[in-house]
Amino acid sequence: xKTDKAKGKLKFIVTSLMLVFTVGFCFxxxxxxxxxxTAQIVYNGKPSLGSRLYRSMNGELILRVSEPNxxxxxxxxxxxxxxxxxxxxxxxxxFAAFVWHTDQYGVxxxxxxKTDINPKIVAGSNFIEFTSLRKKRIKAAW
Numbered sequence: 001x002k003t004d005k006a007k008g009k010l011k012f013i014v015t016s017l018m019l020v021f022t023v024g025f026c027f028x029x030x031x032x033x034x035x036x037x038t039a040q041i042v043y044n045g046k047p048s049l050g051s052r053l054y055r056s057m058n059g060e061l062i063l064r065v066s067e068p069n070x071x072x073x074x075x076x077x078x079x080x081x082x083x084x085x086x087x088x089x090x091x092x093x094x095f096a097a098f099v100w101h102t103d104q105y106g107v108x109x110x111x112x113x114k115t116d117i118n119p120k121i122v123a124g125s126n127f128i129e130f131t132s133l134r135k136k137r138i139k140a141a142w
Contacts (some may be wrong), residue, residue: 044136055098
């Protein structure tokens with residue numbers, strides 16, 4: 001009799017936790033960007049094996065470059081924009097990135113007074129290529 005009560009309570013707790021997790025995940029879905037496992041990143045003509053590409057539900061990308069002194073880039077393929085985002089806006093995990101504020105994009109590399117970089121953006125179906133803030137060519141294909 002006690003075992004049945006304990007099983008019932010455990011079942012209720014597990015079900016409640018799953019419900020809370022599911023609802024919470026659904027409300028934060030626009031903030032989660034999934035890692036693109038098939039992405040190939042080339043940095044200055046060489047494969048950048050530690051770099052990761054993350055994709056949002058609306059097709060925007062975050063490219064986290066693993067090369068020394070490099071940055072993360074917020075890429076909007078539809079408008080061919082490459083931005084330097086506020087890095088504190090992100091939490092990175094192996095499978096996904098969490099963006100705390102989805103409306104705070106960053107500084108457009110093409111229109112910033114802080115650098116003299118012309119990103120020379122080339123974008124196509126499932127690839128983008130641009131010049132980084134360190135004046136190196138980066139190509140991401142997925």
